[in-house]
Every structure is written in structure tokens, then in C-alpha cells.
Amino acid sequence: MTTVQVRADYPLVAHLLRRAGFGGTSEELHDLASVDYEVAVDRLLDAVDTTSLPDDLIRRYHIDQSDLRTRPSAGSYWIGRMVTTDAPFVEKVALFWHRVFATAQTKLIQGKVMSTQIEMFREYGLGSFRDMLVQLSKNPAMILFLDNQDNHRDAINENYGREILELFSMGVGNYTEEDVKECARAFTGWTVANTDYMALKMRNNTMRPYGYIAWQFKYDESDHDDGEKTFLGKTGNFTGEDVIDIICEQPDTAAFVARHMYHYFVADELPVPQWPHFPPKDPEAIRVMTDAYFESGYSIKAMLRALFLSESFKAEASRYARVKSPVELVVGTLRLAGGYERPGADVYRATAASGFMGQDLLAPPSVEGWMGGSDWISTGTMVQRVNFASGVVGDLERPGIRELVNEIKAQAGHDATPEALVDSCLKLLGRLDVSDETRSGLVAFAGHGESSESASPDDSDKDHQIVSILQLIVATREYQLV
């Protein structure tokens, strides 16, 4: 008989699941805690989606998620994917790039091009950063968002040339104004098919006569400036791809991307515009990732693997060090609730709820993306968070909640003390750590619930008591952190 050694650093694995996914069920937690931490990291990083609802089912019941024209449709399609996938890391990474390479439907109007960009993030989001930048530069949504269709050989528009350096790769202070212009020249001719008509329909915001037409990248050689350029100290007849090669060689690029990763996966950093003026919070974490970047030939996955294995990530101080984004809160809560075997209206409500909490998916407020951190929390957004999460965990009709309640009852036992009930709830909500003060409050609440019930509460009373505790837990400060 073989004995399986349970290594079980549950708090660490719970931390990993919150950061590299949207939190985990007790079963997922147990599975990953049963193997070496490094193996657990690789499992999450290598996971391939097998459980998302198939597109044919989604499109039959939600025809608007077939043309994906509107933001609620495109946003809900993505939320649905995040909720149902068994490879949450892929979606988390897509969400990461959506924040870094912020592109907004508010300007582009049609949601399909945004969904196509997100699909590109899924495909390239863990590969080579060079390939990612090439795909980004060819991405129709990005081209029209940053006006590269107006970047011509005889009249450059430097918008994309500037942002690829400032926001997408190197950061302010690591290039000159001349580099910006030369970079823009290299990207002349990178446009979309049927440029005039597509740009006009976007500006006029019209679906007439026959709906939107998906944009497609087109390289217009006749509009490309193939003259000599000097960029970041190198001279040649550079194309856009040549410029990307030079960008990727820069240590500043590795450090800038690494800082974004730290900001998203480890702890809230200063807002990006302040980065030129302040050093990173954790230079050692940046070093670990930049080393991995160059050693692996610019592999994004290698950088993230190095990050998740680093002491910086594993440290106690990194746990609950970030405020959950609205999407993290919404998706994490819905994944607990389950019941998504068929498409439903829930995803639309969830997408809207995320917007009310301050994160309109596919519509970041500016090219700098969402600031995140404490910006997520205000009186109004806090009410939205609590209402949403307590509404979901309070619904015993949801199969995941029903299962959770049954498991809590089984673990805590029939005559559970308030302490045991609260601990069981916290454990099954992904091993949520709460302060002593919070725990005392929860225990007092659980005790009050008991005393107000009859001497021998029936099953239904117990269910509602547990649901009330869960609702109070999702309203705590700790549940807002990740």
C-alpha cells in the first residue's frame, strides 16, 4: 500500500490560488496542497481549459454573444469564460494584459474586436513577450484605439509609437522623443483592411446597414516608411518588428514588465505614472523576473513561474496585500456558487455588477488602465461589493452554495459551537484568514443566531444560520483582499 504524503501548506496554496486564479474550492485546494509547491505552480501555469461552456451553446441561447457587438455581450462572454474555466490562470493572465495594454470599447464601439484581442491574450499571454508585442501591434483593436491607421509614411501619427514605449514596454524616462518618432515611422503601413469604412463606422457608432464587420490587420507596404531610422542607439531601415526586437533587448523593458507583474500578482504598487519617480517596492522580486526574462528568451511564463516560486511571493507579508479587483471579486464568488452548465442571465448581472463596483470590463478608463489598489474601494463600491457577494452566497438554490453549506454542516458537526461553525465557513471559503477582531465578531454573530433559534434547530434553520455567516464573511475587510 502506498502512502501519499500530504505536504499541505494550505495557506500558501490558498494564496497561490487567489493570485494565479480566482480562489479555489476546498477540493481544488486539497488537490494542490497534496503535491510539492513547485508542482502546484506548474499545474496552474500549464492548465488548459476543458470546461468552459462551448460557444455553440452560448450562441444559441445568447445570440448577442455571437456577434459580440455590445459591451454587455462581450463582457458577459468573458465573465462566463472566467467563471466556468478549469484553467483560471489563462483568464487571469488575459485580465493582466487587458490592464497593461488597456484598450477600450468606449472608443472602438464594437465589442467583437475587443473579444478578439482578449482571445489573442489567451493565446500569446504566456509565450514570448516579443511575440506578444508583435501581435499587439497587429491587433486591429489596438490599431484603431491608438490611431495607427492614421500613421502614414508622409505624415506620421506618433500615438502608438509613443504608447508602446511609454506604457507597454519600457516606461517613461528610458527613451527619447526622437525614439518615439522613429518608432512611429517603423509602424507606418500597419493598418486594418477597408480602413476608411471601418474607421468611419467606428466614429459614427452605427451598426447600420448590416451590423459591424470584424476588423482585420493589413500591412500596406505602399504606406510604409522604409527609410533609415535611428532607434535606441541602433540605425537601420527598421520595420515594426525590428523595433520590437530592439525594445525586447532592453533591460528597462524586462524591469518594466516585471513591475507590472509584481503590481498585479503580488502587491499593489504605486500607480504607473509614478514609476519613473519611485523605485519598485521589491527590487529583489523584479530581479528574479528580469533574470528569468533574459534566461528564457523573453518568456512571460518563465517570469511568472519565477515570481510564484520567489520568496517575495510566498512571504506572509504578500498575502492579502492587494485589494481584489471587482472582476476578481465577482468571478471568485460566482465560481464558489456553481451552476453554469447552461448559459444563463447571471453573467449579464455579474458583468453589470463589476461595472457598478468600478471595473467596466473591456472599458478601462484610460490607456493607463485601472489604477487598482485602494482606488477600488469607496462607500458606493463597497456597498455594491457586499450586496453582490452576499446575494450570491445567500442563495441556497445555487448548487455550489448548497454543497458548501452541506460540507460546513458535515465538518462542523450537528452540535457545532459558534467558533467551530465560523472556522468551518472560513476554511471552506478558500481558507480565508481573518483578524482576531473579525473572527470574534463573526463568532458573536454565529452565537446570536443560535440563541435566537429553537432549542433543537432543524436542518433548514441551520442552513440559514450558515448562509447568514457566509454573508457576513463576504462583507468583511478580509474578503475584499486577495
Place this chain on the structure above:
Amino acid sequence: MTTKTGTEIKVNYVDTVGFGADVGGRGFHLPVDLSVRSDGRVFVINRSPMHRRGIRVGICDVAHGWYGEFGSDGKGDGQFTSPTAITHGPDDRVYVADEELNRITVYTPDGEYESKWGEVGSAPGQIHGPSALKFTAEGDLLVVDHQNNRIQRMSPNGKYISSWGKPGFGEGEFNLPWGLDLDASGNVYVADWRNDRVQRFSPDGEFIDMFGVHGNGDNQFNRPSDVAVDDDGFIYVADWVNQRVQVFDAGWNFQASLRGQATVSPWAQEYLEANADELDARSRFNPYIEVDTDVPHEVSARVEAFFWDPIAVEIDPDGRLIVADSLRHRLQVYKRA
């Protein structure tokens, strides 16, 4: 096994009707089914889920006439929230199915509300997700009760008569069936959506044969959503995920595959002429670009003239094939040569 006969018929493109109108008025928004009244007027269901003012039935004809609309979003009498199917009775009354409310609403031939029936469930006579409606020559209503994987024969006012089908992939079994039609002999054809085939039954529901396997070649289907049969027995299948309509003779011999070739309808032309900047930009628009994908749904997203989710097919009294080209908010009309 089906072989090409070498004498395939031709199906010619005739015209495009309609244009996008997502908040009501002349035009369509995400049309999902249509029915042709005995006088040739075409009644089109607009699903329009995200622009709920766009949910309605529009009435037009293939000569581009517009005759108004009826119905709206809601649960009240005459309203619907997720309309899926429409058909005309022998007396030209209109029947509309709603897969969310699980009911059939009956209107006069001109769209005035008359009555409604339907109860959700799986018992005989109850329905769960009605997805298609058609009358038999005897005046009974066939309902594709798709979540129950069966066809129910009902009276026009909702009385249960009989049913056939159960979940599965064997003969007479279904996996979320969608559209249906009857031929001149009363045989019933069902688009067995998730089994990627069409099944044919006798008028009383006895299995006759079935045709199609999963794939994207000739004689293969990927989620067929509807089927229509003309007076000469030719069968038209909306091959939904493959973004085409395939045509067969009564012996399932492949005849033609239509990919769509829409042109600018008069309504669309009026719109463009009222927006000079768009008319001008469209003069430089190449509708048939060389695409960088071979995924049919994505190809259709890029090429405006092609079908994009051809969801319903119907034959009008003059033998024309009318295709609801749902994501392009229009009808494409064809006719067998």
C-alpha cells in the same frame, strides 16, 4: 451513402431584404425565425436581447414592402422575452413561441393578440424551451420541445395529442433539436442540432431516416439550426456553425451549398444616401477581402456579404428560399432554377 448525381440543381441568389434596426422600426435586429403568410407577407421575429426595444415581430415582403410590427419585450399578453419561433396557422393566425416563458402566443393574421397557452415541464403537453412550430395539413401544431428532446403534436389551442423523441443519438432520439418543417406528404424533418443531422419522420412520428454527420464538408453539418422542404421535395438545411445553407434532393443527394452573397437592399441604400460620409467611404469598401482565418464564424464576421449565423430557412408560396441571416439583420432570398 450519398453520392453526387451529376445533375445537381442550381439555386440562384435573388435579393437581400432589410437592414439593421436595433430599437424598432423598419428593419430587423438579430432575426431568429420567419414565417410567410398565405399572401406572401413575411413575418420576422427579432430576438434583440440587448436592445430590448428591438424585440418584436416585423412584417415585410420580398419586394421590400414594410407593413409594421407587433409584440414587444415583456411578460404581458402579446409580449415575449425570448421569442424563438413563429408560424402561421391554416387560417393565417400567427403563433409565436417563447423559450424563456415557455408559452405559445396566438395573434390574428395582422398581429392582434388573441390568446396564449403553455406550461413549463416535461409531462405530456407541458413544454420546456419551444424552439420551432409548424402546422400539419390536418391543422395540428407540431412543437419542437427542445429541452425535453421531443416533438409534441398539439391542437392550436394547446391540447396535447401525441409526442415522440427522447434524449440520445439513436434513431428518433434528439440532442437539443431546433427547427423543423414538413414536406408535401406530411413527413416531418427535424434539425437535430447537437447531433449534427436531420431526421425524417412519417406524419405520425415514425422514424424514416436521418442524414448528416459532424463536419464541414459537403453532406456534413455543424449544428444545423433549421430545415425547409420545397414542394418538389428539395431539402434546405441551415448549417449554422458552418455558415452556409446546404441543399439536397429528397434522396439526400447533395445539390448545392450557399455561402451567402448579400447586396445592398433598398432600405440599406436609403440609409447610406442619408449619410453621405458613409456612402462615400463605402464606395472604397471591398466587401470580399482575403481573410486571415478559416474559421467560418470569423470569416463571416469579416465578409459582409456572407451569411453570418444563418439561423432559419423558409420557402415562400412562390418557391423562394428565404434565409434569416441573423447577425447581419437581414433576409437573403434565393430561388431554385
